[in-house]
């Protein structure tokens with residue numbers, strides 16, 4: 635049952651929830667409403683973008699205020715970049731809902747001088763309303779039903795889309811299946827691959843800016859997971875021996891595919907979409923296209939892929955060498971014990 639689409643170009647309604655960090659309130663007859671203001675609840679970036687996922691709330695209506703800002707971000711160790719963001723970070727914050735939930739979006743353009751917009755791949759919605767560009771200072775509200783499970787890309791769709799994505803305007807929305815995933819996972823993480831095209835700036839020598847020719851030529855300087863090159867080599871994803879691990883992998887691009895692989899393990903299952911009846915079993919590498927996502931499940935099983943370190947990569951190694959390598963640390967490997 636699809637709820638009617640509501641569009642409102644208002645500022646007042648959005649300001650009303652602007653100061654609210656995260657709370658739930660009960661509305662009789664409609665169930666709980668969860669409200670999150672991503673201007674207040676920023677995604678942790680230290681020591682790395684917080685990839686660990688929490689379960690979705692039980693609220694049937696989930697409301698998100700999303701400020702769009704221009705912020706300096708770090709795309710590789712010591713490399714600062716003039717990012718365009720959802721919520722002040724690249725990638726933007728993770729949105730997690732359940733199939734059948736109503737997702738309400740309050741989008742606010744807090745950037746200076748540039749119109750922006752938002753395109754939820756998890757929505758079935760006319761692009762000329764919900765995805766329209768809004769000027770600095772303006773806001774846009776709309777809602778949709780999360781009809782389809784999976785991990786979906788969300789991005790700015792303002793032309794040139796290539797530039798707005800390359801500048802950092804993307805985030806993931808995870809839609810859990812109505813009755814949950816068939817396999818219980820001990821840990822869940824989100825990984826977003828993307829590519830960056832920095833060049834020196836004549837305005838500020840300490841902050842890089844986007845190189846349009848390199849974007850057009852699809853020749854990135856960095857290909858990364860969760861916004862910064864190699865960050866999970868220094869700060870591995872930590873799991874325990876025996877853990878079943880579920881990875882939600884999304885590829886923002888804008889240009890480079892992800893041949894997603896974990897060195898030293900085999901995926902028990904890959905869900906190319908979110909249909910729980912359509913996994914692929916026993917997979918070594920699975921391609922996540924730009925603008926796409928897939929769900930990966932694996933077990934770090936004693937006697938097989940137990941205690942030790944495992945790299946996650948795009949197996950296109952020219953891209954991996956540009957930053958798309960991280961580590962899953964299982965237990966406390968002996969050679970790590972001194973750290």
Ligand SMILES: [Cu+2]
Pocket residue numbers: 718749750751790791792798803
């Ligand atoms: Cu934009």
